[in-house]
Amino acid sequence: MYALIQTRDQGSVWRSDDGGANWRVVNWSRELIGRAGYYIHLAVSPANADEILVSNSSFFQSVDGGQTFRSVNWGGDNHDIWWDPKDADRFAITHDAGITITTQHGRSDRRVQLPIGQMYHVSVDNQVPYYVYSNMQDDGTMRGSIIAAEGTGAGYNGSGNLWDHGLGGCESGFTIPDPADPNIVWSTCYGNKVTRYDHRTKIARSVAPWMITLDSPPEDSKYRCHWTAPLAIDPFDHTNVYYGCNVIFHTSNGGQSWKVISPDLSAQDPGRIVSSGGLVGDNLGQFAPEVIFAIAPSEVEKGLIWAGTNDGQLWYTKDGGATWNDVSKNVTGMPAWGVVSKIEPSHFSGGTAYVAVDAHLMDSREPYIFKTTDYGVTWKRVNGDLPNRHPLSYVKAVAENPNRPGMLFAGTGHGFFYSTDEGGHWTEVSAGLPRAPVSWVVVQKAFHDVVVSTYGRGLYVLDDITPLEQGTPATTEAAVHLFAPRPAYRWTVRGRALINFSLRAAPRGNVQLQVLDAQGTVVRDLRATPREGLNRVSWDLRHEPPRLIAMRTTPPENPHIWEEPRFRGQDTRPVTHWGLEQAQVGPIVVPGKYTVKLTVDGRSSTQPIEILRDPKVPTSQADLDLSVKLQLRLRDDISTAADMVNTLEVMRKQLEDVTKAYRDDRTREALIKQVAEMDRKLFDVEAKLLEPAQMTSDDKYFQQAYRVYMNLIWLNGEVGPGAGDVSGGADFAPTDTSVSLLETIEKDLNGAKADYKILMDRDVPAFNRAIGGAMTPLTGGRQ
Numbered sequence: 001m002y003a004l005i006q007t008r009d010q011g012s013v014w015r016s017d018d019g020g021a022n023w024r025v026v027n028w029s030r031e032l033i034g035r036a037g038y039y040i041h042l043a044v045s046p047a048n049a050d051e052i053l054v055s056n057s058s059f060f061q062s063v064d065g066g067q068t069f070r071s072v073n074w075g076g077d078n079h080d081i082w083w084d085p086k087d088a089d090r091f092a093i094t095h096d097a098g099i100t101i102t103t104q105h106g107r108s109d110r111r112v113q114l115p116i117g118q119m120y121h122v123s124v125d126n127q128v129p130y131y132v133y134s135n136m137q138d139d140g141t142m143r144g145s146i147i148a149a150e151g152t153g154a155g156y157n158g159s160g161n162l163w164d165h166g167l168g169g170c171e172s173g174f175t176i177p178d179p180a181d182p183n184i185v186w187s188t189c190y191g192n193k194v195t196r197y198d199h200r201t202k203i204a205r206s207v208a209p210w211m212i213t214l215d216s217p218p219e220d221s222k223y224r225c226h227w228t229a230p231l232a233i234d235p236f237d238h239t240n241v242y243y244g245c246n247v248i249f250h251t252s253n254g255g256q257s258w259k260v261i262s263p264d265l266s267a268q269d270p271g272r273i274v275s276s277g278g279l280v281g282d283n284l285g286q287f288a289p290e291v292i293f294a295i296a297p298s299e300v301e302k303g304l305i306w307a308g309t310n311d312g313q314l315w316y317t318k319d320g321g322a323t324w325n326d327v328s329k330n331v332t333g334m335p336a337w338g339v340v341s342k343i344e345p346s347h348f349s350g351g352t353a354y355v356a357v358d359a360h361l362m363d364s365r366e367p368y369i370f371k372t373t374d375y376g377v378t379w380k381r382v383n384g385d386l387p388n389r390h391p392l393s394y395v396k397a398v399a400e401n402p403n404r405p406g407m408l409f410a411g412t413g414h415g416f417f418y419s420t421d422e423g424g425h426w427t428e429v430s431a432g433l434p435r436a437p438v439s440w441v442v443v444q445k446a447f448h449d450v451v452v453s454t455y456g457r458g459l460y461v462l463d464d465i466t467p468l469e470q471g472t473p474a475t476t477e478a479a480v481h482l483f484a485p486r487p488a489y490r491w492t493v494r495g496r497a498l499i500n501f502s503l504r505a506a507p508r509g510n511v512q513l514q515v516l517d518a519q520g521t522v523v524r525d526l527r528a529t530p531r532e533g534l535n536r537v538s539w540d541l542r543h544e545p546p547r548l549i550a551m552r553t554t555p556p557e558n559p560h561i562w563e564e565p566r567f568r569g570q571d572t573r574p575v576t577h578w579g580l581e582q583a584q585v586g587p588i589v590v591p592g593k594y595t596v597k598l599t600v601d602g603r604s605s606t607q608p609i610e611i612l613r614d615p616k617v618p619t620s621q622a623d624l625d626l627s628v629k630l631q632l633r634l635r636d637d638i639s640t641a642a643d644m645v646n647t648l649e650v651m652r653k654q655l656e657d658v659t660k661a662y663r664d665d666r667t668r669e670a671l672i673k674q675v676a677e678m679d680r681k682l683f684d685v686e687a688k689l690l691e692p693a694q695m696t697s698d699d700k701y702f703q704q705a706y707r708v709y710m711n712l713i714w715l716n717g718e719v720g721p722g723a724g725d726v727s728g729g730a731d732f733a734p735t736d737t738s739v740s741l742l743e744t745i746e747k748d749l750n751g752a753k754a755d756y757k758i759l760m761d762r763d764v765p766a767f768n769r770a771i772g773g774a775m776t777p778l779t780g781g782r783q
Contacts, residue, residue, distance in 0.1 A: 002044060002052060002066060006036045008279050013052075013066040026066040034058060037278045043081040047088035053081050055093060061106075074109065075100050077138070096138035117458035120228050121174050121440040122451050125182040128489055128615050130444055132461075133167075133175045133185065134453055141167040141175045141187050141197075146449070146461065147494045168195030168204030172285075174231040180238040190214065190285040192225040194243055196255050207255025209243060215283055217275040218290070223247065224266075224273070226310065227285035230292060235299035240320075244292035248307060250321060261321030266290035267311045296343040301350030308340025308355065316353075316376055327376030335359035335368060341395075342440065347402035351375045354382070354408065354423075356398040367395040367412060369423060382408070382423025390414065392437065399441040399450075404469045409450055411438025416452060418468060433460055448486050467500040467534055479504045482598045482605040489612045490541060490591050492721070492730040497539045497609060499526070499596050506532050512599040513537055515609075523589060530600070541611060543586035543628075546638035546716075549575050549645045549709060552653035555696045567697070575690070576697045577710070579724015583717030584638075587631030588730055590624045614731070623733035627719065630734045634716040634742065637749055641689045641709045644756050647780035648686045651764070655679045658775050671774050678767045678778075685759050688752040708752060711745045 001016040003023070011033030014023045033040065034057035045051035050065040055078035060069040075095035084090035089105040102109040118137035124146075125131050133143045144150050144163030169175055169187025178184035183199040191214030197204040210223050218224045225245040234240035243249045248262040268290055276287040290311055298304035303320040312335065313328045328334065338359035346352035353376070357368035367386040370379045387393050392413030401407035408419045410426065414435050417426040436456040443450050448469065450462040467483045475481040481502045488497035499513065513526040524544055528537050550572035554561060567573045591613040598605045613621075655675045662668035693704035706714065717723025719738050720730045729735070760780075768777040 002042060004032060004040070004042045004054065006033045006040075006279055011036075015066055027062075027069065029069060031058065031071075032056070032060060032069065033280075035282060036280070037282055039077065039079045041079065041081050043083050043091075045088050046083055046085045051088075053083075053091070053093075055079065055081055055095075059093065072106065074102075074106060115458060116456055118455050119439060119453035119459055120172055120455070122442055122453035122459055123174070123176045124442055124444045124449075124451055125177040126179065126446065127182050128446075129491065130447060131177070131182060132451055132459060133177055134459055135169055135171060135173060135175045135187065136458075137171050140165060140171055141169040141185070143167060143175070143177075143185070146444075146447070146451075147491065164199065166204075167199075168197040168206075169193070172227045173229055176231055176233060178238050179233060179235065186231055186233065186241060188229045188231045188243065190225075190227045190229075192223060192229070192245060194231070194255060205255070207251070209249040209251070209255075209258035210245075213245075213283075213285070215281075217281060217283055218273050218288060219270075219275070224288050224291050225285060226288045226291045226293060228293075229285075230295045232295040232297055232305075234297050236297075236302045242295050242297070242305065242321075244295050244307065246291050248292060248295060248305075248321065262307070262315070262317070262324055264290075265292055265307055265313055265315050265324070266309045267313055269311070272311070294340050294343045296345050296353075298345040298350055298353075299347060300345075304345065304350055306343045306345055306353055306355075308343055310339040312336060312338045312340065312357070314340055314343075314355065314376065318375075325376070327372075327379075330372075330376055331355075331370055331379045333368070333379075333381055334370070335362060335364050335366075337362050338364070338368065342397045342399075344398050344400050347400055348405050349373065354398045354400060355379075356395045356410070358394050358396050360392075360394040360413065365391050365393050365413075367393050367410070369395055369398050369408075369410060371423065382419075383410075384419065384424045384426055386410065386412070386417060386426045387415075396437060396439050397441040397452075399443055401443055401465070401469065402445045403443075403448060407469065409441045409443070411441045411452055413437045416441075416462075420468070420471065429462060464498045464500070464536075467502070467536075475502060477504065478502070480598070480600045480603060480605060482596065482607050484607050485596060485609040487610045487612050488541065490588060490614050490617075492588055492614075492728070495541045495588060497541060497611070499537045499539060499598075499609075500534065501598050501605075502534050503530055503532055503600065506530065507600050509601055512597075514597045514599075515539060516595045516597060517589075518593055520595075523594065524586075540585075541588045543589060543632060543635070545584060545586045546635040547642045547646075548584060548638070549642045549690060550649065551575065551695060551697060552649040553656055553695070555692075557696050561697065573697045575694045575709075576699050577694055578700045579717075579726070580710075580713055582721055583713050583723040583726075585721055586635050587628045587720050590628050591621065617731045619731055619733065624731075626733045627730060630739065630742065631716060631720045631730075634712055634719065637742075637746060638709065638712045638716065640753070641712060641749060644752070645686055645689050645709065647760075648682050648756075651778045651780045652679055652682050652686070654776065654778060655682075668774075671771065674767065674771060675775075678763070681759060681763055685752060685755045688748070688755065708745060708749045711741075712749075715741055715745065 003014045005012050011030050013027035015026045016023045041055045043053045052062040054060040059074045059078050061072050062069045075093045077096040080094040082092045090103045093100045098113040100109050119134045123133045129145050129147050131143045135141045142163050142165045150163045167185045170189035172190045173188030175187045185197040187195045191212050194208045195204045196207050213221045223245040230244040232242045239252045241251050246264045247260050249258045250261045251258045272289040275281045293310040294308040296306045304318050306316045308314050315324050317324045338357040341358045342356045344354040352373045355370045366388050367383040369383040371382045372379045394413050397411040399409045406422045410417045416438050417428050419426045434457040436454040438452050439455045440453040448466050466486050470483050483500040511528045511530040513528045514522050515524040517523050591611050594609050596607050690709045691704045691707045717726045719734050722728030764778050
């Protein structure tokens with residue numbers, strides 16, 4: 001048996017060889033107890049009693065019964081060890097970067113990273129598309145476009161989503177963009193650290209208002225600063241930045257200088273202003289006592305700033321910090337020593353504010369949300385019917401919808417809720433959101449999105465809450481209600497419009513959802529799988545796609561093609577050449593006004609929808625019109641070529657089946673010969689549209705020059721959405737070369753159409769007459 005013991009002055013490893021009756025010291029190494037109060041574990045090999053592993057801020061191994069230890073690089077800020085009791089070469093180590101697993105006793109290992117991002121806060125900017133900002137425990141500061149999730153890959157030609165990292169700051173604190181210039185990002189970090197980052201230079205500058213407080217016991221620090229020290233920017237003047245420790249600092253010159261604008265706003269209880277960490281101090285700020293935890297300037301009343309502490313104190317100033325008013329004692333029901341975790345000044349009234357208080361550290365798991373309408377003179381609880389019996393029922397964040405008065409959002413220790421009646425009643429929204437503490441909530445006003453951070457599962461977006469905003473008892477009771485869609489931006493990468501409708505009951509028949517242009521022409525038919533309640537359909541902003549080729553015949557090069565798993569049990573197969581899929585779509589519509597039409601059980605509803613220009617695209621409307629018109633022409637040409645090939649394929653498949661059925665019947669030799677001659681005529685025309693190399697449905701075979709169908713698809717990718725290693729050009733007018741190429745391809749298409757017409761008007765009828773009743777006449781599916 002081994003015991004690792006921490007004392008105030010030294011660590012020690014003790015060993016017992018008689019089941020604990022007698023003990024002896026085998027090691028006095030102090031490094032074995034690094035941050036013992038936070039992470040430490042000792043494990044003994046199941047096969048060798050002299051081998052010991054110790055995990056803490058570093059990782060150590062002993063093979064001589066603890067007499068000596070060596071540091072090994074098997075993790076970093078390590079927390080736990082699992083050792084296979086049946087295989088001593090197999091063990092796992094958990095640490096801040098994930099899990100390290102070895103099956104070879106550390107000679108090789110595999111690192112596993114789990115989707116467990118611990119995010120302290122989240123903020124958004126006003127770009128189009130807007131960016132999300134946050135900081136992650138054991139990672140750092142980051143931001144990324146709302147268009148796609150972090151780490152979705154480069155996609156075609158780098159069109160994926162790679163977030164910006166290292167924006168100053170660190171793993172804790174706040175990360176907030178300058179509302180007037182998103183290139184400027186402010187961040188806080190433990191130990192009284194503040195940075196100002198400029199994305200144009202990708203340089204962060206340290207602008208802390210005082211000495212670094214890391215290591216310092218709070219009673220020895222002039223300023224006490226929390227692990228997640230709050231930061232806020234003045235909505236009326238973006239040069240005013242506020243930062244909180246036990247006082248509030250203010251800068252108006254980018255952090256070049258600071259001044260203190262508040263007294264110590266905490267309760268200043270000397271019995272709580274003490275070191276943390278147990279036997280050995282551990283003053284990183286996670287448990288910093290008596291500090292400001294929330295700062296919130298009003299966006300409707302200049303100079304009004306709210307502040308709250310982690311010991312239940314609540315203050316405000318109406319003159320930018322010159323004078324402060326303590327309203328803590330006015331909050332009836334405020335739990336003792338509760339953490340004022342978030343303050344939400346109303347977006348509609350200066351005197352109104354909402355406060356989330358988290359008292360779970362005092363073992364109160366109740367949800368506390370307070371509201372004032374008179375600058376804190378009186379308060380009432382508005383947590384209504386939020387769940388209050390779960391160990392994680394406490395509230396960590398509250399937010400008000402800037403687009404609808406009375407609509408609130410709350411994040412608790414294990415869920416997300418909304419209220420449409422000032423907190424009287426709450427509804428949980430859990431679809432797609434893991435059970436994790438919702439640490440912060442923010443609403444992106446222009447996009448009607450709610451963005452939340454979770455402490456354990458990363459960042460999430462509840463996109464397009466317009467159905468919740470527009471919801472009334474009348475819309476709920478209506479048999480069918482089509483909500484007014486929010487405007488959508490014409491993004492050529494991941495652009496979309498969300499269409500929402502509610503049904504009081506499941507429809508009797510099909511639901512039709514269409515998008516019409518200003519002339520009333522149907523731009524897109526959208527598929528909907530309706531259900532009772534709220535429904536959502538996503539439109540990718542594209543016109544109808546082209547019709548595509550569906551091969552039916554068996555290529556001579558691969559007689560077993562229908563036995564392949566990808567085609568087994570199917571009647572048709574696509575042309576699958578690498579790079580085509582991206583280009584097999586219709587064009588994105590031009591900016592403008594459109595109409596959504598919903599038809600349910602014969603009754604129709606309409607709503608206008610506007611597609612907005614991407615402000616980052618300077619191309620004129622006229623040039624975008626040219627691009628879309630050319631893409632529509634390409635789409636229709638692709639459909640024309642595909643229709644001809646598909647008709648020919650139906651007939652050739654019919655001939656193929658006859659050949660298979662009678663190939664061993666010598667009495668049918670004449671018929672087989674006629675069939676072969678007819679198939680050759682059909683194939684000759686088909687091959688003018690699609691080169692035979694593509695008829696094998698192979699992916700990465702590069703054998704033959706393209707013909708009409710493939711040339712059209714690749715040109716569509718060039719002009720519009722892109723294709724395999726083709727960037728595309730949907731945000732630009734088509735090039736002169738593209739226009740000329742289409743004219744060239746259309747000449748080939750028209751030649752094939754002429755041959756096809758002769759075939760269908762002369763050769764096919766002649767064949768049908770010649771065979772008499774020997775087989776079903778060829779029609780190609782045409783009547």
